[in-house]
Amino acid sequence: MTLRQVPVLGHLIVQSQVAADLWRRDKGLGIGLLIVVALLVLFVAYPLLVVGAAPAVSDWVRGATTGRWRTTMGNTLFMALLSTLSSVTIGFLYAYAVTKVRIPGAAFFRLVPLLPLITPPFVSGLAFILLFGRRGLVTHQVLGLNTDIYGWHGLWLAQTVSFFPIAFLAISGVLRSINPNLERASQSLGAGGWTRFRTVVLPLATPGIAAASLLVAIAVLGDFGNPMLIAGRFRVLATEAYLQVSGWADLRMGAVLGLALLVPALVFFMLQRWLQGTSTARYVTVGGRGSRLEAEPAPPLVRWGLFAFCAFIAVFMLAKYVVILIGAFTPVWGVDFSFTLENFTRTLVRSGELWNSLRFAGLAALICAALSTVAAYLVVRIRIPFARELDLLALLPAAIPGTLLGIAYVLAFNTPPLALTGTGTIIVLSMVFMFLPVGYRICVATLQQLAPSIQESAADMGASGLRTFVDVILPLIATSFSAALVYCFVKAIGTLSAVIFLISHGTVVASASILNLAEQGYWGLAAALSTSLIFIAIAALAFARVAFGKRFALFDV
């Protein structure tokens, strides 16, 4: 048995040979790789290690034995289960209606779930308070009820509406990948509509649905804004960790609670990756050639039933935005519904918070897109050492709840040489790495579609690796660069969970300010500031669409 066959050591030996080879062949690429690796290690791996090492054994014991936190953990898992179940159910039905049944107005219904993906998630919480809260438009004004939305049921509603689009996106991708000829074949062998659905469509979609569930569960676990706004006394780990840090300055206990959140998130993340890999390997379509017949139109009852369902969801989603807009022009919600511009003048003109959000998110988006592109190029197209590890590291932040990332950054960058706490830099960095996975994935997908021969022919004509990247690859992946840019920007401008730990005097961002205003009951001001964020996000998307035309596709629906 040679050294190369020893499990870990062998891998190290082989990879270091690859490294030496790369360095000898192309110094420019070598340096590029070093920079990417250094950034990922410093801002993803290192903070995680610091936060992992922060709590002492006694803190873990305290976390596990205190009844209140045990309840919180129970609550968190309960919400993850409940909200995931509802989100995936709605997401599946919605995706099935839009992609398979092709209900009337499918093109419109396809677009509606994209709104929550580009607007801050806590908008749901805010909107549902305005709609169904103690002074809610529907509950109080119209129905005259004295209900209370605060609590787990309010959170359930807000999270379902916020996160079902994730399930919708993932599942519609899966449904579209099912060869319609399979349904036709089953039909020809004697299967009626329901049998086809039960024996062909559902089994084939199951791995995809499972993967979508895990994605949603990760998002629910990490959700901070909604529980903060609408959960009332019902506490989940994300909010509890924040309260430990902000209320008691107990960073170590915050770390314990945050890590308790990371464990299930990481498990889901790995499971999701595995599921995605195996299902595509197994269910890959065989015998690719051949004309495909569209699936048979669904019976009218199914078609119109699903149409009604989608219409209800869409109205619900749009009502969310309408009520925020109304709220922004209303002096005192629930009491005085006259028209005013004062909310805008007071929040926008006076404060630098929106400006902070804009410049931090803009800078973060640029860095994130650049890093995504370079990292994806290195991983997909160059034979680099530790490619798998690098890939994992770039995707890992997708599994890290924002709350934990915030605490980790506070702990890791509090002392020299990297004393960044209190600066704008740390906020920008947290945004970059939080949203890196999506940008990176977009770039990887594009690069995998480019024929390697393009790059080889450039090399053949004498271009170095770096030169090839700049001259050939960059122009070809300009659209995925811009998609990464826009995605990071719209997400960063509304993010709350990590940023809330990192702001200080002078670096307060709009999302944190909205939370603050809502907690104090300044609904009009909170709505006005939210409206501004929503419009900036939509404007950014519209701008990219105009600038890049049809080629710009942020979400593949």
Added chain:
Amino acid sequence: MARTHAPRDGFTATDGGAHVELRGVSKRFGEALAVDDLTLDIEKGSFTTLLGPSGCGKTTTLRMLAGFFDPDEGDILVAGRSQKGIPPHRRNVSIVFQDYALFPHMTVRQNVGYGLKLRRLGRAEREDRVDRVLRMLGLQPYGGRHPHELSGGQQQRVALGRSIVMEPDVLLMDEPLSNLDAKLRVRVRAELKEIQRTLGITTVYVTHDQDEALSMSDRVAVLSDGRLQQVSDPWTLYHAPRNAFVADFVGHANFLPVQVERREGERTVVTVHGRSLVCHDPHGVGTSGAEAVAMIRPEWLEVVPAAGRDPQDDGSGRTFDGTVRTSTFLGSFARVWLDVDGLERPLVLDVSASSSTSLESGRPMTVRVPDGRPVVLAEAPSDVGAFGPDLPRRDAAQAVRATHGTTA
């Protein structure tokens, strides 16, 4: 029809399906007329091929037979019963898709047994029938595998097995061999035909491959632009095409513009540049004095050896003198393009590889048209191109320069 053939591997022949009639069937997609007034009889137990280029309506016809959509006009009858309004899952018709459409989440056994399970057949009978089909197709060792663990040829068999296990009235196949490599395709062709003959299933087969159509079918229906051009057995299709489209689409052909001299029963004498040719006129299209086209297959032309040439031959007969423009060696024979004075296009002929004739470019060559071989057609095909079939591109370019006098 039933049980006339010896059972193979214990698989008993079924009742041999049903008689299928298409009566004036039309199908429109938006503005486009995909199938135009198609009337066709498909005999019980026969292997019928719908042949044509892409977009000719053959797949649409097949899908109407499967019941995926109904004809806009006309009717389809299976065993005398109109199929209108009967959904696919209530028809005893089974289709093999071009991409096989195997259920990727099921094993080979589950794929093959799927339809029987839907028919609520007892477990024992189901297993028995699946076993017989797997044995017949040589798939027994793979029963537990999933489609992605099979080769293309095996996947193709599973798709076939899944259909024939249903003992359908009509078996439909939509270019089932096009995803196989060339060698395998030829082998599977023979096997497929053998299985069909053993079971005696009425089969409708769709392809754009003339070799497939000629080698497997009892009857071939040639379609173009949604219209039926000709339906006949393969031999007649090749030797007596009804029109220029069929002549051109099935096999290779020279088309010579001719003047019809006179008719002599089955034969028609035509002239081309002073030579008279004795033609076959199976469809009676030649009228005296009219212009027509003589269709000559490349292998019908015979090379006249220079040595054995009769100096007294006045050329009134059936010979053409020309010079070899180019030739391609194709294994068992060589295809030659011969420039002949007065002919717009070169004559294309196949010369046996064992022949000692020199095929070098520029060599003179004389060819004879045997009496009774050329077929009289009303007109030439519209899109043969200026240089006859299959002229190598290089020569085509040269010819363009020569005819147009351009210097490129």
